Amino acid sequence: MPAPPAAPGHTSLGDPAEPEAKTENGRRRAGRPVGAVLDKAGITAAALQLIEKKGYDGLTMAALARSLNVAPSALYNHVSSKGDVLLLVEDHLAALVDVSAFGAEPWEDAVRKWAWSYRDVFSQHTPLIPVIAVLPVTDAPQTLAMYETVSAGFRDADFPEERIVSSIVALESFIFGSAYDVTAPADIFDAGSMAEATPSFTGAVRSLAAQGHERPADVAFSLGLEALISGLGALRQ
Amino acid sequence: MPAPPAAPGHTSLGDPAEPEAKTENGRRRAGRPVGAVLDKAGITAAALQLIEKKGYDGLTMAALARSLNVAPSALYNHVSSKGDVLLLVEDHLAALVDVSAFGAEPWEDAVRKWAWSYRDVFSQHTPLIPVIAVLPVTDAPQTLAMYETVSAGFRDADFPEERIVSSIVALESFIFGSAYDVTAPADIFDAGSMAEATPSFTGAVRSLAAQGHERPADVAFSLGLEALISGLGALRQ
DNA sequence: CCACTAAATGAATGGTATTCATTTACGAGA
């Protein structure tokens, strides 16, 4: 049985560009071997779309292949494992993090904007956090580009060079942990039947609830982020 | 075929105690129905042992059952899912976190000791972090007990009650993120062929490496933790 | 002594990522 007609859509988003097609003939569009249905950009885009619609539980190699009108095994001509797909998605998301304030605004404001943006992007993609947190930067060019911009911002803000990486890591650790909080259920701190056995904690939870914040995770994030900004900012020479 | 003889070992560690046996007869040991091979404490202990030996990839319901000399389906008489097993393990680990300094040492020292201990315990169990981070405390009594002790420590250190939970959440977020760092490969920041394209970042990485710290993750953790302690400490009335 | 019930079995189910022998079709070189 012949292969089905090429899948429509999935226009490249630009980032994981395939090596240039070697065709000398000008009639062929560059960037994708003419007979090929799949490439990394298409896989990335399809994976993101699938995650958006079905969540990370719905992201299976079978479902991904189906959304591309292709057999599951075909994916393995372009990625070596499902982990590879997650890595592609992660690197795509890294490009969405807002680093524009570095070099344009004071250090404190730039860090603040970056950190909120970083948290917001990955709070929608918490299953990627274990991936990013231990990901060698070589495998993720867009992520590396983000680090470069942030590092330059720290250097220009008169950070001692040997403290820059540790400071970024500390901020990032806080951001990753905080991304989980955003997705936690509202009643996560309800002690239920144990309430009277835990008076200090229950009192503190009730006292926070009485404040009526619409997004409690934002309060904790702001509190911690401001503490980190002023604490780390003191390292500047 | 009759059931194999009861598995040896797996003495209860105390925490996930089975409801008291209803036997009026004093001859029976309390806590475990006499004919039962399994209970939650035994499952927890076996799971921990399995994780220690084979890692989280080796923690399967089949392997867990085998280590208890039992059929996989037998586990489902005591836990409702594999997630339930993870929850039992998580709650057991929470009891290992050192909260002893609260009420015995100044707030700063107590927080410092608690945070290092918390990070160290869960850096060996990072697959549990997504579980804890969104876990309703009702389902984890030991975890709840930890929160109670910590909350009391904050209250006694003159924290405004409505800021206690947010402060703990901020610290916890940082701790969870930092637990991942401990397990990251040493060359995670090696930019490889992209090194000359990322001069600020590469310079910062080299400058840190030149310091020759044996555990770079500890430097970042200390930096962030001290910033949080002094920033959050300023909230005290 | 009987009946009830908690707790075990083992087979079956539906899902997963991944591998591999085979086929297809494009494009380059003779």
Added chain:
DNA sequence: TCTCGTAAATGAATACCATTCATTTAGTGG
């Protein structure tokens, strides 16, 4: 124009996985 090499597809097979369920076992309370 023909042929050959190769990149990229297929689909069947593999080895797991968690979970369900009808059935059996064996103790306990009445």
